[in-house]
Amino acid sequence: MPLVYSVADLPNDFSAVKVQFGGKGMDLFGGMTGMFMGMMGSFGGGGGEQDPEQAAAMKFFTYMEISWTKGETARIGTNDFLVTYKFDFDMSMMMGEGPPDLSKMPLRLHLVKLDAIEALVPRPDLKKSDLLGLASFPAVNSRAKQSSGLSSAKQLALGMILYTSDYDDVFPWPQSTSKVQEVIEPYLKNDRVWETGNPESSRFLFNMNLGGVSYADIESPAETPMFFESKPWPDGRRIVAFADGSAKLVPADDWLNVEEGLKLKFKRTAKQPLPPR
Numbered sequence: 001m002p003l004v005y006s007v008a009d010l011p012n013d014f015s016a017v018k019v020q021f022g023g024k025g026m027d028l029f030g031g032m033t034g035m036f037m038g039m040m041g042s043f044g045g046g047g048g049e050q051d052p053e054q055a056a057a058m059k060f061f062t063y064m065e066i067s068w069t070k071g072e073t074a075r076i077g078t079n080d081f082l083v084t085y086k087f088d089f090d091m092s093m094m095m096g097e098g099p100p101d102l103s104k105m106p107l108r109l110h111l112v113k114l115d116a117i118e119a120l121v122p123r124p125d126l127k128k129s130d131l132l133g134l135a136s137f138p139a140v141n142s143r144a145k146q147s148s149g150l151s152s153a154k155q156l157a158l159g160m161i162l163y164t165s166d167y168d169d170v171f172p173w174p175q176s177t178s179k180v181q182e183v184i185e186p187y188l189k190n191d192r193v194w195e196t197g198n199p200e201s202s203r204f205l206f207n208m209n210l211g212g213v214s215y216a217d218i219e220s221p222a223e224t225p226m227f228f229e230s231k232p233w234p235d236g237r238r239i240v241a242f243a244d245g246s247a248k249l250v251p252a253d254d255w256l257n258v259e260e261g262l263k264l265k266f267k268r269t270a271k272q273p274l275p276p277r
Helices: 030-035 052-064 091-095 128-133 137-167 178-186 252-260
Strands: 016-022 067-069 073-076 078-089 107-113 119-120 204-206 225-229 236-240 245-252
Touching: 016 078, 016 245, 052 091, 067 137, 073 225, 137 178, 137 204, 137 225, 137 236, 178 204, 225 252, 245 252
Parallel strands: none
Antiparallel strands: 016 067, 016 119, 067 078, 073 078, 078 107, 204 225, 225 236, 236 245
């Protein structure tokens, strides 16, 4: 019998069951599930029964305590064991943005003493195909939103570059980000690019110190922030678009460098600021 199966290689004749132990056994993971659900803050949950992240973590724990078996037994010495496969739980799983991708986790051999089993509860609602379709729940959702936010930041940066190409390579000199929205609107696909997707109600702001500045006077465009998020994501990162048109997620430790870049003063080429919106 294999020691490990990948989800993809798990034989189709294996079924999901919940092993209930009698007095001679103990379901350690099942007994700890309640405690872990109380630690939902580690996954960003705690928003009630309908909270999507909490529901995702509930689903994660459901799969973690399920055994996969086709009913085979094995005798070792004088003891008979039910051959099952389970996901191994590790406390490091609690340290990420969300539960890991179960479809990529190994199912390891777990031999369960037959005389310790009180009951096997079939779970026909849980199937191998469901595991293959699973993603890492809130973590994937968060990464998808961050990817969308990065795309928006790049579009903002491109829109600004297109604007400056029509105005002698000089940035607009606005008095607010809302004025920037107005002047570069013709260079953007739509207004939704101003949406960061950040659950912390963040928004993109323009680096006002670039107002009225010529590109030629920026020594390090790739290190000079152009647009940035007003608030960090739950993981501490922020989306920043730079004067060279690039954009990236900046970790909390590197945000101090971005803040220093936002303080840089440049020579203004424009004669006067744009009128208020």
